[in-house]
């Protein structure tokens with residue numbers, strides 16, 4: 001069955017960093033990818049979904065909102081620092097989540113998405129920090145006032 005899925009899979013374009021995520025790019029196997037097995041071992045469907053959404057680029061982040069929901073008014077700035085709120089920003093290259101990542105996630109997302117332990121740790125990070133599990137809350141000034149009763 002997994003080989004059939006692999007045959008149907010269209011890899012991301014050559015300039016897309018997801019193409020280098022082992023969970024998507026490793027050669028086909030008759031078993032689930034080790035990272036997938038690690039994620040599944042957490043037993044949380046919500047966390048499992050979030051990890052797979054991140055790996056495929058269909059997650060609650062700014063790049064997805066900008067590409068697929070440009071007129072929806074989704075918040076796209078990081079609530080902590082104001083930078084563009086992407087998986088790479090939160091999980092790899094920003095200082096604002098560096099303390100939370102320390103000792104848990106590899107420096108590069110492609111390394112985290114390569115191993116059983118990486119899958120478990122990424123799920124733990126998402127749970128602990130409650131990131132990418134839902135759309136960002138709107139900026140308080142953007143919330144319309146309650147109508148008068």
Ligand SMILES: [Zn+2]
Pocket residue numbers: 078079080081082083089094096097
């Ligand atoms: Zn930030």
